[in-house]
Structure formats: structure tokens, C-alpha cells
Amino acid sequence: MTxxxxxxxxxxxxxxxxxxxxxxxxxxxFELFPRRLPEGRRYGVVAGVGRMLEALEEFRxxxxxxxxxxxxxxxxxxxxxWLRDYRFGGNMWGYPEGEIYFPGSPLLxxxxxxxxxxxxxxxxxxxxxxxxxxxxxxxxxxxxxxxxPCIEMxxxxxxxxxxxxxxxAAYIAGFASSSxxxxxxxxxxxxxxxxxxSFTLLHDSEEEAFAAQLKAQGEGTTLLVDTYDIENAVxxxxxxxxxxxxxxxxxxxxxxxxxxxxxxxxxGLGAEKTKVIVTSDLDEWQIAALRGAPVDGYGVGTSVVTGxxxxxxxxxxxxxxxxxxDDPRAELLPVAKKSTNKNTVGGRKFAMRRFDAKGRAEAxxxxxxxxxxxxxxxxxxxxxxxxxxxxxxxxPIEKARERHEASRKELPKAALRVSKGEPAIPTIILxxxxxxxxxxxxxxxxxxxx
Amino acid sequence: MTxxxxxxxxxxxxxxxxxxxxxxxxxxxFELFPRRLPEGRRYGVVAGVGRMLEALEEFRxxxxxxxxxxxxxxxxxxxxxWLRDYRFGGNMWGYPEGEIYFPGSPLLxxxxxxxxxxxxxxxxxxxxxxxxxxxxxxxxxxxxxxxxPCIEMxxxxxxxxxxxxxxxAAYIAGFASSSxxxxxxxxxxxxxxxxxxSFTLLHDSEEEAFAAQLKAQGEGTTLLVDTYDIENAVxxxxxxxxxxxxxxxxxxxxxxxxxxxxxxxxxGLGAEKTKVIVTSDLDEWQIAALRGAPVDGYGVGTSVVTGxxxxxxxxxxxxxxxxxxDDPRAELLPVAKKSTNKNTVGGRKFAMRRFDAKGRAEAxxxxxxxxxxxxxxxxxxxxxxxxxxxxxxxxPIEKARERHEASRKELPKAALRVSKGEPAIPTIILxxxxxxxxxxxxxxxxxxxx
Numbered sequence: 001m002t003x004x005x006x007x008x009x010x011x012x013x014x015x016x017x018x019x020x021x022x023x024x025x026x027x028x029x030f031e032l033f034p035r036r037l038p039e040g041r042r043y044g045v046v047a048g049v050g051r052m053l054e055a056l057e058e059f060r061x062x063x064x065x066x067x068x069x070x071x072x073x074x075x076x077x078x079x080x081x082w083l084r085d086y087r088f089g090g091n092m093w094g095y096p097e098g099e100i101y102f103p104g105s106p107l108l109x110x111x112x113x114x115x116x117x118x119x120x121x122x123x124x125x126x127x128x129x130x131x132x133x134x135x136x137x138x139x140x141x142x143x144x145x146x147x148x149p150c151i152e153m154x155x156x157x158x159x160x161x162x163x164x165x166x167x168x169a170a171y172i173a174g175f176a177s178s179s180x181x182x183x184x185x186x187x188x189x190x191x192x193x194x195x196x197x198s199f200t201l202l203h204d205s206e207e208e209a210f211a212a213q214l215k216a217q218g219e220g221t222t223l224l225v226d227t228y229d230i231e232n233a234v235x236x237x238x239x240x241x242x243x244x245x246x247x248x249x250x251x252x253x254x255x256x257x258x259x260x261x262x263x264x265x266x267x268g269l270g271a272e273k274t275k276v277i278v279t280s281d282l283d284e285w286q287i288a289a290l291r292g293a294p295v296d297g298y299g300v301g302t303s304v305v306t307g308x309x310x311x312x313x314x315x316x317x318x319x320x321x322x323x324x325x326d327d328p329r330a331e332l333l334p335v336a337k338k339s340t341n342k343n344t345v346g347g348r349k350f351a352m353r354r355f356d357a358k359g360r361a362e363a364x365x366x367x368x369x370x371x372x373x374x375x376x377x378x379x380x381x382x383x384x385x386x387x388x389x390x391x392x393x394x395x396p397i398e399k400a401r402e403r404h405e406a407s408r409k410e411l412p413k414a415a416l417r418v419s420k421g422e423p424a425i426p427t428i429i430l431x432x433x434x435x436x437x438x439x440x441x442x443x444x445x446x447x448x449x450x
Numbered sequence: 451m452t453x454x455x456x457x458x459x460x461x462x463x464x465x466x467x468x469x470x471x472x473x474x475x476x477x478x479x480f481e482l483f484p485r486r487l488p489e490g491r492r493y494g495v496v497a498g499v500g501r502m503l504e505a506l507e508e509f510r511x512x513x514x515x516x517x518x519x520x521x522x523x524x525x526x527x528x529x530x531x532w533l534r535d536y537r538f539g540g541n542m543w544g545y546p547e548g549e550i551y552f553p554g555s556p557l558l559x560x561x562x563x564x565x566x567x568x569x570x571x572x573x574x575x576x577x578x579x580x581x582x583x584x585x586x587x588x589x590x591x592x593x594x595x596x597x598x599p600c601i602e603m604x605x606x607x608x609x610x611x612x613x614x615x616x617x618x619a620a621y622i623a624g625f626a627s628s629s630x631x632x633x634x635x636x637x638x639x640x641x642x643x644x645x646x647x648s649f650t651l652l653h654d655s656e657e658e659a660f661a662a663q664l665k666a667q668g669e670g671t672t673l674l675v676d677t678y679d680i681e682n683a684v685x686x687x688x689x690x691x692x693x694x695x696x697x698x699x700x701x702x703x704x705x706x707x708x709x710x711x712x713x714x715x716x717x718g719l720g721a722e723k724t725k726v727i728v729t730s731d732l733d734e735w736q737i738a739a740l741r742g743a744p745v746d747g748y749g750v751g752t753s754v755v756t757g758x759x760x761x762x763x764x765x766x767x768x769x770x771x772x773x774x775x776d777d778p779r780a781e782l783l784p785v786a787k788k789s790t791n792k793n794t795v796g797g798r799k800f801a802m803r804r805f806d807a808k809g810r811a812e813a814x815x816x817x818x819x820x821x822x823x824x825x826x827x828x829x830x831x832x833x834x835x836x837x838x839x840x841x842x843x844x845x846p847i848e849k850a851r852e853r854h855e856a857s858r859k860e861l862p863k864a865a866l867r868v869s870k871g872e873p874a875i876p877t878i879i880l881x882x883x884x885x886x887x888x889x890x891x892x893x894x895x896x897x898x899x900x
């Protein structure tokens with residue numbers, strides 16, 4: 001299935017007009033970046049890189065698509081001919097998936113002709129803005145869970161394809177598993193699930209329902225115990241398994257109090273190994289609040305798939321440099337608009353994270369025109385993703401997950417506070433001579449729009 | 451492409467276990483409904499019905515899918531055999547698309563075997579929860595715009611497939627058009643767009659950029675005037691078109707002040723017919739605040755595609771009645787769980803909107819077990835969507851759009867206030883004898899989770 005029309009109308013009218021004015025094939029540099037973090041967040045998490053590379057490969061204008069664009073006069077014949085042959089032939093560098101980011105981090109740099117880069121804008125932003133919003137929220141949750149497993153189960157609270165992407169992003173950010181089967185099949189995310197209240201209500205008694213579930217899923221299953229009366233349900237589950245029940249799930253009420261009561265009840269019944277899973281309206285604050293409770297796992301729904309209050313990242317994609325002719329040797333000139341409150345820093349960016357001698361992150365260094373230089377402790381953040389149209393940035397999802405865990409561990413401890421705060425490390429922008437220069441991302445008060 | 455795995459793992463483990471206990475084919479009634487509206491909202495808008503019917507048709511377990519489910523031990527051979535033949539053969543009734551809803555409105559009723567209905571849960575909820583969240587936010591925006599066109603341009607701020615669904619939902623709720631090309635091709639949503647700042651920056655001067663755009667798109671186009679200096683840009687656009695420019699677009703700064711300044715400038719230059727379009731960070735409150743400004747159209751991005759603070763509706767899907775045997779003649783028994791704060795009303799629901807003599811909506815009447823009776827002013831709200839597996843509820847998107855406009859006009863005037871408030875009309879629940887009964891949706895203080 002082509003991804004070519006997951007695109008704003010104006011990307012194509014711009015290409016059409018630029019072909020008319022002879023500027024469409026000027027060599028250009030576009031960058032995708034955040035102007036800021038959501039209010040109070042201390043760091044963000046890059047996700048969507050792997051999905052973007054897949055979507056890029058499927059970005060093809062087939063004949064049916066081109067015919068529709070011509071019929072609607074979105075493009076003319078000249079533009080249509082170019083679209084039919086479209087294959088991204090440029091270069092992309094970017095932060096690898098799972099990496100942490102801060103305001104102004106140049107997450108993706110696209111170098112090719114204006115036309116080639118322009119028509120990717122909407123698709124790139126859609127994928128990065130969504131997936132990174134989920135991963136950024138999910139990472140706060142797994143940080144608060146302090147090693148106890150978080151289970152993503154929010155598919156029903158987001159669009160059906162977003163659900164698949166959300167499961168993937170949450171897994172990268174440390175979730176243990178997901179309820180979403182398609183994410184399991186497509187991306188290898190571990191999936192799990194046992195039963196809902198409807199399963200208990202379907203049977204003539206709770207005991208019959210539990211017996212049916214145990215028969216099908218074994219004693220290691222998780223029984224949902226709050227359909228009628230929690231204490232009765234727990235006793236039934238323990239009786240049926242002679243104390244060997246895998247886990248019980250609580251999905252309503254005051255979870256801290258109930259988890260304690262259920263833990264005591266289980267222990268009293270000799271079921272010390274039976275785990276307690278909680279699943280009602282959890283978010284990073286609830287998870288933090290349950291640290292003291294005897295809870296063995298968290299099922300998280302709505303809040304993770306909707307980015308816990310921040311369903312999009314507000315990344316933008318801006319032309320930062322371009323040639324003044326079609327000549328491939330023409331010099332790239334930095335460009336930037338000057339609108340109120342939406343300043344962009346012109347010029348091609350590079351990025352490095354600076355670490356202290358103990359390996360603790362100190363600053364995000366963004367270099368304009370030239371990579372920042374550091375010492376052996378520091379890490380260059382941008383890796384090649386696409387080289388002359390060939391995708392070279394693919395990697396297993398597990399690698400992104402490991403990278404995220406490692407990158408989060410390098411942050412100052414304050415980064416993992418659930419309370420609102422400033423970005424965990426400052427972003428420093430260096431001009432082409434390596435001197436610190438004006439940083440608009442520190443001072444922009446107005447939220448970004450398209 | 452099959453939609454079968456856009457499903458939670460536990461839907462299939464429940465079917466497997468219910469097959470084992472001989473309960474899987476008990477005749478069942480599931481209902482999809484909101485327990486409440488988002489805080490402060492006065493009404494909601496049903497969207498996703500048409501998308502749901504498409505997804506239902508594509509809900510098939512092909513051999514590759516079944517093989518994966520078997521390999522992962524999600525299902526056993528008995529369950530796999532049933533999945534291979536799965537075709538929804540039941541009945542669905544529901545609110546038609548574009549209709550208004552209130553707390554407790556039975557938006558969709560699914561009647562078939564437990565197994566058949568159970569495995570649709572996640573997909574139905576994903577589609578309704580997402581699309582209705584967008585339509586509900588969009589409707590508030592088009593209400594505030596008071597007839598001036600709203601343009602949906604948020605594709606880049608939501609997942610790439612959500613963007614298509616969002617464009618469709620916003621159109622149903624009165625948006626005039628969308629930037630999303632796929633929504634145009636797939637659903638017939640009118641699309642539009644002209645140019646971004648990058649187009650101006652690509653050219654050697656703003657005048658060259660404007661001339662290129664005018665050449666390609668004609669004088670009726672919309673020029674983006676805030677890349678460098680708004681006044682200069684407006685003068686350039688008017689000079690190049692000798693006053694016949696279609697529109698200018700403002701994308702930054704204080705829009706109310708700038709719209710007034712630009713309007714005065716345009717009028718002073720003799721371009722009285724050139725329109726002013728604004729597009730920066732608009733939501734329903736901003737649109738309301740710009741009522742007094744000389745603005746001819748609103749481009750809305752992030753806020754509409756993320757539901758303006760409420761990216762999901764919190765609809766749930768609950769078993770409300772089921773037979774106590776496989777016998778197709780067995781009586782349906784109402785069922786409901788009794789968890790704290792998550793009460794569900796058992797029994798099959800019907801719904802009617804009650805109107806006064808002037809056609810003004812007065813109440814949402816939900817009948818348990820039997821349709822509420824009304825007079826000629828009143829409207830039964832649930833229509834047949836699927837009959838014995840045959841989809842009969844398809845309709846053109848324009849019909850849903852017209853229905854929404856008509857339905858919103860029937861509401862009490864307070865419904866269209868932008869400020870927070872109570873639901874515009876009360877929901878009244880009648881028992882099977884037609885007497886008013888306990889309504890849990892009026893008193894539930896805790897947000898819903900899965």
C-alpha cells in the first residue's frame with residue numbers, strides 16, 4: 001500500500017509551483033526538530049524512526065494515485081511525470097530510535113532537492129510526532145515503575161492503526177508487553193492478555209468462568225477479580241488452583257488500598273507467589289503513587305496511547321539551507337523565516353551529547369554547519385539513516401529499546417522526577433566557529449503550530 | 451488488508467476459553483456507550499460509523515494470521531478453525547453518523563453470539579473512540595466559527611492513518627475542507643492547500659516566490675505573508691495581482707490585531723475582496739475570540755486532530771445481556787458488573803430524543819428492554835446498521851455531515867457555548883415498564899478506564 005497520499009495538499013502544489021519557477025531541484029536541507037518539550041517534561045524520547053524508514057520505502061506514486069491528483073488539478077502533467085518516477089534519492093541523518101532528545105535537538109536532517117524533501121514533510125512529521133509522543137509518555141511511566149513491568153493495553157482508546165504504532169513506541173520506551181496483536185505480528189512486540197469482565201458475566205457463576213479460564217490458560221493466568229466481590233473472587237481463584245494462581249487483576253476502586261488488602265488475603269491463603277496486577281486509569285503519577293503498594297505489574301491504557309496529556313510532540317520540519325541554483329556544486333545558503341515567536345535557526349545542524357567524567361549527561365550541543373567537537377566521553381547523536389536513497393538505518397526494535405534504557409540511565413537524576421521541571425540538560429547552540437550563539441528554544445513562550 | 455489483528459490479545463483468549471466451557475455461542479448483546487462526556491463538554495458527536503462498517507467487512511482471519519496466532523499459542527486448533535470461517539453474522543443497531551450523543555447514549559448495540567461480538571470489541575472501540583473525539587472537538591470549532599469556513603490541517607500532528615480518519619471526522623462535524631490528500635481520495639473530503647514558508651525561503655526573494663505561486667495556482671490562491679515582513683508581503687501580493695489576490699494567510703503573532711491591520715491595508719490598497727485566513731494554534735476558544743476580527747477562514751491543526759484536550763471519548767463496550775444456553779430461543783438475561791464507580795446498566799437499550807413542540811431537544815430517553823414511546827416530535831435514535839451479517843448502514847459522508855448540522859441545530863442554545871458546562875440535555879433511563887430508573891451516568895465521579 002502506498003503512503004504517498006498521507007500528505008498535505010500543499011506539499012504537491014509547492015512542488016508544482018517550484019517546477020514552474022525552476023527552483024524545485026535546488027539542493028536543500030530540511031530539519032525535523034522540537035522547539036520545546038511539553039510543559040514540565042524533562043526529556044523526550046525519539047520514536048518512529050523504523051516506521052519512517054518503512055513508510056519511505058512505500059512512498060510511491062502509482063498510476064491510480066497520479067490519475068486522481070491530475071483529475072483534482074492538484075498537480076499538472078509536468079509534476080505528474082516527476083511523481084510517477086519518484087524515489088527518494090537523498091540522504092538522511094538522525095537521532096537513532098530510543099535516544100533521548102531536548103529542545104532544539106536536530107532529530108532528522110534530510111538532504112536532497114527541495115521537491116524530494118518537501119513532499120515527505122507531512123508523513124515524516126506524522127510518524128515522528130505521534131510515535132515520539134507515546135514513547136516520551138511511556139518512558140516516564142516505566143521510570144516510575146522502577147523495574148516492575150508495565151503492560152500497554154490502550155488500543156481501544158486510540159485509532160486502530162495508531163494503536164499498533166503506540167504499542168511499538170511504548171515497547172521501545174520500556175513497556176514489557178502490549179495487548180495489541182498486530183504489534184506482535186508486525187513488530188515482534190510481546191503480547192499478552194487473559195480475560196475481561198464480560199467473560200465472567202457470560203458464565204452462570206464466577207467460579208465457572210474462572211474454571212474455564214484456568215482450563216484454557218493454565219494456572220499461571222491472571223484472573224480479573226472485581227466483577228462482583230473481590231474477596232470472594234480471590235478465594236475462588238486460590239481454591240481452584242490450590243494456591244498456585246499466577247496473578248489476580250484489580251481494575252477499579254482505590255488500587256493502593258485494595259492491592260494491600262488483596263496481598264494480605266493472598267498471603268493468608270498461602271498464595272504468596274500469586275501476583276497482583278492493577279489496571280485502572282494509570283498514568284505516571286498513579287504509578288509513582290503506587291510505589292509503596294504491593295503491586296507486581298501495571299496495565300496502562302488511555303494515558304500511554306494519548307501521550308499522557310501531550311498526544312503530539314509539536315515537531316516541525318523546516319528548510320534550513322538551500323542552493324541558489326540547480327547546480328549540484330552550488331553552495332548551500334542558510335535560510336530561516338523571521339515570524340514572531342517562531343524563529344528557526346538556519347544552517348545545517350549536527351548534535352553531540354556532552355558527558356562528565358562519570359558518564360552523566362551534561363548538555364546537548366548543537367553545532368551549526370560543523371559537528372561539535374568533544375572528548376572520548378561525548379557522543380555524536382546523528383547517525384546515517386539513508387544514503388543516496390538506500391535505507392541503511394534499519395535495526396531490530398530490541399536495539400532501540402536497549403538504547404533507550406541506556407540513554408535514560410545517563411541523565412541527571414532529576415530527569416526522572418515525575419513532577420514538572422525544566423529540561424534535564426541545557427541545549428547549547430554553537431555557530432560555525434564553535435562559539436555559543438543565540439538559542440531561540442530557551443525563550444519561546446508561544447506554542448508551535450504548523 | 452485484514453483488520454483482524456487490530457485487536458486485543460484477550461479477546462481471542464476469551465473466545466478460546468469460552469469454547470472450552472461451552473459458552474462461546476450463547477446469544478449475547480454488547481453495547482458501546484459513553485459513561486460521561488469529557489469534563490465541561492455539553493454534547494458529543496458520533497463519528498466512525500462508516501469506517502467501522504468498512505473495517506467489519508475486512509475483519510477476516512486469513513491463513514497467515516491464523517498460523518501466527520497458533521504459533522504464539524494465542525488460540526488452539528478448535529478456536530483457529532472457528533476464526534478461519536469467521537464472518538460477522540449478527541445484527542447491529544446504532545446512532546447514525548453525525549448524530550449528537552450524551553452520557554449513557556447506547557451508540558451501538560451488537561447482537562450475536564458471545565464469540566462473534568467479543569472479538570470485535572477492540573476494533574469497534576478504537577474507531578468510535580477516535581473518530582468521535584475528533585468530531586466532538588471539531589463541532590465546537592465550526593459552531594464558534596459561525597459559518598466562516600474551518601480548514602482541517604493537522605495531519606502532521608497525529609499518526610499518519612489517524613490523520614485520514616481525523617480529516618473525515620472533522621468534515622462530518624462541519625469543517626469545509628482538509629489538507630489531507632488521502633482523505634480526499636478515500637472519502638471524498640474536499641482538500642486544499644497552497645504553500646508553506648519553505649516555498650518562500652526556497653526562492654531568492656519573496657516576490658519571486660509569490661510570482662511562482664500565482665503562475666501555478668492563479669490569482670485566487672492564498673499567499674502566506676509572514677515569512678519576513680507582513681506589510682511588505684501583502685503589498686507585493688497585491689501589486690503582482692493588481693488587487694485581485696484571492697487571500698492572504700497569517701500564521702503567527704497576535705492574530706486579532708494582525709488581521710485588523712492586514713484588512714485595513716488590503717482595503718487601503720483596493721483589495722477589498724482579498725480574504726484573510728488565519729492558522730496559528732487555533733482551537734474553539736481562539737476561534738470564538740476571533741469572532742470580532744475581520745477573518746474569513748480558520749485553518750486548524752493540532753487541536754482538532756487531538757480532540758482539543760480530549761483525544762479519546764472513553765466509550766466502553768459491555769456485555770449487557772446473554773442467554774444461559776446455546777439454544778437460540780433461550781431468553782436473554784440482563785447482566786452487569788458491580789465494580790466500584792464503574793456501574794453498567796444491564797439489559798438491551800433503545801434510545802429516543804425527546805423534542806418540545808418547537809423542535810428543541812429536551813431529553814435523551816434510554817429505554818431498557820423496550821423502545822421508549824414518544825410523540826410525533828420525537829426521534830428514535832438507533833437505526834439498523836448490519837442485519838444478519840449484511841451491512842445495510844452505508845451512506846455517503848455528505849449525509850452524515852448534513853445530519854450533524856441538523857442535529858446540532860435542535861439543541862438548546864446553551865449547548866453551543868464554548869465555556870464549560872453540563873450536558874445540554876439530561877439522559878433519562880426508563881425501565882422495561884417505562885418508569886424512570888437509576889441513572890449511574892449522572893453520578894460517576896471517576897474517569898473510565900478499560
